[in-house]
Amino acid sequence: MARALRAAAANGFFSRLQAPIPTVRASSTSRPLDQMAGSAWNRGRLNHVAIANILGAPVSEAVPLPEHEVSVVFVNLGNTKMELLHPLGCDSPIAGFLQKNKARGMHHICIEMGNNILMVDNINAAVMDLTKKIRSLREEVKIRAHGKPVIFLHPKDYCGGVLVELEQA
Ligand SMILES: C[C@@H](C(=O)O)C(=O)SCCNC(=O)CCNC(=O)[C@H](O)C(C)(C)COP(=O)(O)OP(=O)(O)OC[C@H]1O[C@@H](n2cnc3c(N)ncnc32)[C@H](O)[C@@H]1OP(=O)(O)O
DSSP, X not given: OHHHHHHHHHTTHHHHTTSOOXXXXXXXXXXXXXXXXXXXXXXXXXXXXXXXXXXXXXXXXXXXXXXXXXXEEEEEOSSSEEEEEEEOSTTOHHHHHHHHOTTOOEEEEEXXXXXXXXXXXXXXXXXXXXXXXXXXXXXXXXXXXTSOEEEEEOTTSSSTTOEEEEEOO
């Protein structure tokens, strides 16, 4: 857990996220995401891409998540999923994002901490160590739609301007 995250930092996982990450567009279906984004994805399975657009793929019902102040809809892409976000209430983190980004677009990526060097069995303990180096956006871990604990890392800290969500797989 905490040791694995230290190893990830030592191996340059978070600095690799600083490399330019190509914009993911709904129409870009010819190359898999792991090839597009390089080795960062090999460190933890890409759980989902949250993007404000839609494809002709199976779409879930909207699920309100008051704890996260968003409603989510999942677009099932087979080996990963797209998460469409809608603000729940005017204090939602998404509200500010939409206000600032009139073209909408990618909000965050979510990486599962469950294989390779990012093995984490207690994200609650791991985050205590991780946040010495990278700002976590919440002190406490929150539970996501599928019951898994998640934390967000600040886009300005080692994440190349990308909001990164870590999920305990
Ligand atoms: C259900 C769950 C799930 O998937 O599991 C969810 O989706 S929950 C999804 C909703 N929940 C979250 O997003 C939780 C984490 N997000 C947050 O805590 C917040 O949105 C922050 C990322 C801290 C931004 O906070 P806030 O909007 O108050 O501050 P701000 O607008 O001044 O932003 C600070 C700087 O970060 C940048 N910034 C803000 N949101 C960003 C984003 N999504 N991606 C990349 N950069 C972003 C701003 O442009 C700004 O840069 P400059 O300083 O250069 O102007």
